[in-house]
Amino acid sequence: MNFNANVVSHSDGYLLHGIGGWQNCLFGKTVILPVPLFRDRIPVIRDEVTTLCGPGELIDVVITERGIAVNPLRPDLIEKISGSDLPVKTLSQLKDEAEFICGKPQKPVFREKIVAAIKWVDGTVIDVVRQVANIKN
Secondary structure, eight states: OOOBOOOBBBBTTTBBBTTGGGGGGGGGSEEEEOOOOOEEEESSSSSOSOOOOOOGGGOOOOEEEEEEEOTTTHHHHHHHTSSSSSSSSHHHHHHHHHHHHOOOOOOOOOEEEEEEEEEEESSOOEEEEEEEETSSS
């Protein structure tokens, strides 16, 4: 399981909103991604993101209301918070907890129609958002 980020579509594949300047923050010294563990009974932390907006190697910490996961690529951060009272968990543990509460969601099914393009900070298209299959048209 990796730390890839999706901030433009929900875990069910529906378009959420634009990225804005979020990707620029991925070049910070310590990048923290605060997210709820689930939205509308759908787990946010998944085995795969529906839309790639940020590569996992640039995300250092994921914080949810039920725990904190530190990217294994940042042993310095892991060392700094080890032994603290913080609810530190692995990303897999957070995913499992969300699935225990909400159930394991099915992967969304998409049509071929592209409804949005995701561009990296240099303008390169890194992913697309496709129309969810149960939408008419």
